[in-house]
Amino acid sequence: METEFTLNGHAEVVDAPDHELLIDTLRARMRLTGTKRSCDVEICGACTVLRDGQAISACTTLTADVDGADVVTVEGLADGDELHPVQQAFVDHSAAQCGFCTPGMVMSVVALCLEYPDADEERIKEYLSSTLCRCTGYVKIIEAAQQALEQM
């Protein structure tokens, strides 16, 4: 089945089997490996991408289900060498360690900023509880989210 969608600002047409998952289209077909596969049961959030501005798990989304949608992955945030404010906040706060959760965590914070621009610490914690990190203990990620919210 052909799926037409916008990926990181570019129009794409993908002719993939009906059962292909978005994570495989991104990683294997488009070679966009920023979207990570970890728990594979839509809990950890490492494969978080935005579909029409909303966070979804690419591991449990059919590629066909982004037909007509605007999809943004971690590769689509920076403008050349100019980082997205959320990415810059992660840099400023050393909010990544092994980095495997980082793309999904960055996308989750982007979604948070879009949805709740006035989020306080409780809201941030509640929101980011949908995305797991095993290295940082979340402290610096929460600080990064606070900075991003202030700047956006």
Added chain:
Amino acid sequence: MSMSPFELHRPDDLLSAVRLLEKYGDDAVLHMGGTELLLLMKLGFAQPGHLIDGKRIADLKRLEVADDRLTIGAGVTHRRIERHRDIAHMMPALVSLEKAVANIRVRNAGTLGGNLCFAEPHSDPATLLAALDATVDLVGPQGGRTLPLREFLIGAFATALAPAEIMTRITVPLPRVGARVGYHRLALKERPTVAAAVVLDDRRCEVWIGALTAKPLPVPEAAAVLASSAGRDVTAAAEATRAAVLAVDAGEGDDYRAQLASVMVRRAVADAQPRLAL
């Protein structure tokens, strides 16, 4: 975790969807958000040859708020309910419940209808909607019918959905203005461990326990206590709940689960907020 191949169909209207389901029979399944179905398929628990995508059927996405009822299309996402201002105003318990479902990504994609049709015993919405005596509209080859959710849910992962039938909408009758509705849950792991939904009205009360049994468990004894005490005798209601859970559940740890159920009932009553006019 790779999925078996299938063919995806995208009907634009309900009738075509029903026809496709009829045509492929057991080998077809309706596909909405995919948050539960695709997971099962990835784990190899289901291998349908045809997925009938219902997301292009406009009827399934309608959401109407009236003075006396919510009419929610089966294809409405959890997130839409969670972020709906009128629902937050009239039925805050439903919104706080939706906020607790799984995680943000699942709520962005998953639908209320999908959740109910999946009949996972730990479903959050099923418990409260059963307490509110919601009804579900089903459309199949023989036409439409309406069932109380309480009858629609048969057991763990089992519903009254007939072959080729589609759930089209959920109707939630709202208790009268001023009646209080509460939902409280405790999740020790990813899914809720125990949940309680209460409806406190002058004339009728409801107490339902979720996640402990194959489908939401009514506790009429607790409801009766609350009804006769104008919602005040919470301790007796909690004890009635404990007794009811102990009666159905003889497994190990049952006294703890009965304890949690009784506490959830007390907290649901404490959390209960008056239903406001639109």
Added chain:
Amino acid sequence: MGPNEAGQRRQRKDIIDKVTGRARYTSDLEVPGMAFARLVRSKVAHGAIRNIDTSAALALPGVVCVVTAKDFEHLDMYYGESVLDQPFLSVDRVRYIGEPFAGVVAETQEIADRAAELVRLEVEELPILENAAAAMHAETLIHPERPADPELANVCSRSVFEYGDVDRALAEAVYVHEATYTFPAVYHYAMEPHAYLAEWTSAGLDMWAGTQQPHKVRADLARIFGVPHNQVRVRVPYVGGGYGSKGQAKYEPVTAAMALVAQRPVRLVNSINESFHTVIRHAAVVTMRTGIGADGRIIARDSQVVYDTGAYADKGPRVARKGAYRSAGPYSIPNSRAVGIAVYSNRVPAGAFRGFSTPQVVWAGESAVDEIARHLKMSPLEYRKRFLTERGEPFLGDDAPMDADLPQGLQLAADAIGWDQPRPPGRGRGVGSGVKDGGGGAARVEAEVHLHRDGSVEVVASTIELGQGPQTAYAQIAADGLRARFEDVRVRAVDTWGQRFDPGTNASRSTISVGSAVYDAACQVYAQVCDAAEQVMGTSQDLRLDGPDVVAGGQRKPFVEVLAEVRRLQPDWLGSVSAIGVQDTTKGDGPLGYSSSFYEVGHSAVEVEVDPETGVLTLVKCASVADVGFAINPEGCEGQDEGSTVMGLGHTLYEELEFNGPELINPSLVDYRVPRAEDLPHDFHTILLENRDGPGPFGSKGAGEGGTLGIAPAVANALEDATGVRIRDLPLTPERVWRALRAHEEAQQLNIAEDRS
């Protein structure tokens, strides 16, 4: 000269790659002609293999090959850290549910996955030893070829450490405390599952691996495949978390074996479910007798620790040995006997996990000390401070003297949660201290520093970037050794081909060992530059490198010109000034065979609140003190300690691998709950203690494991403080807490009733 770059906030070298998604992990790699693999795993816990039917899988279009042990009869298929008991594919037995007995290679991952489901294993089932307790007294032996223990069955290893006269001291004690504590099996959940890519070329084996020990892996691969070390190249891209789960060889041998048969590059990426079935933390049962003298001092400790090491040894023997050794710490105890036993069972193998057996024994020891202090009616904080090993005092009998001020660190943690402030009703406070003899001993390691003609610096050091930040810390260290700019230094990713030896990125050892070698190399290069500058510029006063220029004695001159003049080089010379730095810590003869290089210290203090109705325990305040000696990268040190504390919170409150007999029943994030952002207390402090008393550059010590040590006992101690209830089993789940509270209440009512009658 003191540090200039070290100690400063510096942007992580790897962070731009990581926030943009450009960072490449092994599971992201592809090479031309690559095929995809999936291992086929046993559904039987214990059985003798009768037959493996691969025909249906082979018949599937797109399958390249299906391999079993039969394909490798000419090879020595066994590997392991200290005991070579684990074949890379089951040879004649399967010993746990999840053990790989075949491998499928196919054109796509989807075909490999489907084919893997078609491979059939026929076994004659053997008696199942579902855990260590069952295995110790069983007639069936999981590894019959292994030497027998005089007392128990299925013992993988037994270690005994003894000094003083424990029996006499216990007999003389005015009070003997005895209790048994249990610690659950838990899973690392490194977010990147185990991943490998192998390719055989005319030059030998090319392996990309998410490993913490590339040199160990190289040696294992060379031995197994009968090729020289110089024909095995192990490259390590970014690794998505390790915490011990990617130590020693894991699936490198089987991936190389599949590539050999397939005659193509083969990539193997586990699912998380498979990684749950690869290696876990040892469940442990710790029995401790502690004897108290008339002055309250601990005069004797007798510990026995039984570790369930699962079906294969992995690092079990070393875990059991070190755990036993550490069970007497961190107090000064004149008489001690510690026995550590690793026992085989038909469970998932257990191995290294952050803290390396110390969280298990600190859980017991710091719970016991709290119970003792309460029995003596002393403040748990003051009791500890009085008897903790003092700075300079030999540790555990005769190991290297304590290099830290333990009471100072503990007091800092207590202060951070307001230990002396009035306690709000319903809340309790607790502390826990752990000391782990640090890694970095018993090895000679090397590193290289190259100063290129343009002033850029390349550091070559075999430390894996697992997230702990060596690329940044080493750049800071090298910049200081060279008096160069941080931004001009780059640290290479690890590649065993041509890079210097390091035993592994584990045990908090890298900064003090490899980091010291980096500093040594940088200082040597600096000396060469100074020498040249004196000859050419007539001065090396306050010499520093400013990008391409040498700046000294008020002069500035391009480095390449200085060097060209001294060494009579052509101006278009493209070389570098290089040096090899060495750190040799092989000397010493402590109880472990070498002296501890430093002590990794973690102090935790918490305030908890308990919901008596549900048993839910909430962390209100939490403080962790990491004694890092000197923080080369302060944010990095904080991040490591925050992460390790929160990971420790996992086994304290939430995490437990659940088994139905031998079967792991929660190998998925659906049923295995790790800490989330919402679990953090609002009041969460990480304090770095910097006394510059470590052996690493500028007085640094290793860090990153300390937070896992004291948190569990601190929480349990706080629970007793709040409720009077003592729980000796982890995790402190709501159900466990509620049951303990109820039992406590019933006992109290019984006492009241008895008093009345």
